[in-house]
Amino acid sequence: MLHLHHLANSRSFRILWLLEELNIDYNLTSYERTKAYRAPESLKKVHPLGNVPILEVNDRALIESGFIIEYLLKHYDKEQQFKPTDDNEAAWEAYTFWLHFAESSLMPLLVMRLVFTKVVQQSPMLIRPISKKIQGQVEKNMISSGLEKMLYMIEQRLQDNHWFAGSEFSAADIQMHLAIAGANAGEGLDSRKYANILNWLKRCEERDAFKRAEAKGGRLQF
Numbered sequence: 001m002l003h004l005h006h007l008a009n010s011r012s013f014r015i016l017w018l019l020e021e022l023n024i025d026y027n028l029t030s031y032e033r034t035k036a037y038r039a040p041e042s043l044k045k046v047h048p049l050g051n052v053p054i055l056e057v058n059d060r061a062l063i064e065s066g067f068i069i070e071y072l073l074k075h076y077d078k079e080q081q082f083k084p085t086d087d088n089e090a091a092w093e094a095y096t097f098w099l100h101f102a103e104s105s106l107m108p109l110l111v112m113r114l115v116f117t118k119v120v121q122q123s124p125m126l127i128r129p130i131s132k133k134i135q136g137q138v139e140k141n142m143i144s145s146g147l148e149k150m151l152y153m154i155e156q157r158l159q160d161n162h163w164f165a166g167s168e169f170s171a172a173d174i175q176m177h178l179a180i181a182g183a184n185a186g187e188g189l190d191s192r193k194y195a196n197i198l199n200w201l202k203r204c205e206e207r208d209a210f211k212r213a214e215a216k217g218g219r220l221q222f
Helices: 012-022 040-047 063-075 089-122 128-159 171-183 193-206 210-219
Strands: 004-006 026-031 054-057 061-062
Touching: 004 012, 004 063, 004 210, 012 063, 012 171, 012 210, 026 210, 054 063, 063 089, 063 171, 089 128, 089 171, 128 171, 128 193, 193 210
Parallel strands: 004 026
Antiparallel strands: 004 054, 054 061
16 A cells, blocks of 8 residues: 655645546545644654655655656556657657756755745844845846746747647656746746746646645645
8 A cells, every 4th residue: 555645835746646647546644834834753753854755655665756756657557648658759758858857957946945935934023134135136146047047948848749748748747847836836927928838737737636636635835
C-alpha cells in the first residue's frame, strides 16, 4: 500500500494529483504548516529530512518530487499514459526537459521570492521598512528579469503545443503546474502576454483528477 504524506501548499500536491490520475489505491496523511510556514517536526519521524513529498512504499520512505513521479510511472503506469514512449523521441525529449526544468530552473526563483516575502512579513515593525527595501532590490535585480525570460520561453512552448510534451498530457505538466501556479499568484500573469500559459493552467485545473486532489489535499494558495 502506498502512503503519501502531504503538506498544505507544497510540492506534495503534485504526487497527490498523479496518484489520482493513475487511479490507484493509497493512504493519505495531511499536515498543516506551522506559524513560521514550515513543515511540522512530526514529519521527521517519517523521513529524517522532514521534507515533503514523502511516499511510503513497503516501509520505505521515498522523497523528491521528480524521483517519486518517475517511480510511480515505472511501477503503476503500465499503459504509459503519462510519459511518452521511447519511440517518440521529440515528445520524450520535451517531457524530460520540462520535468527537470520545473525544479532546477523555475522553482528556485519562486522559492527565493517566497522566502523574502516571509522575511518581510515576519520582521519586527521597526526594521520592516528595511527588509521590504531589500526584498524590492532582490525582486528587481535577481528574480523578475530571470523569471520573465523563463515565462517567455514557456509561453512560446505552449503556443504550438497543447501540453509540455506535445499533444498529450503527461507528468511533465503535473511537475510544471506548481511553479506556474506560483508565478501566477498575487496580481497574476498578464492575460495578453501569457495567454497560452493561462489557458494551459486552466486545462490542468479542469482535469477530474486535479479536482479530486484538491478535494483531498486542499486548494493551492500562495
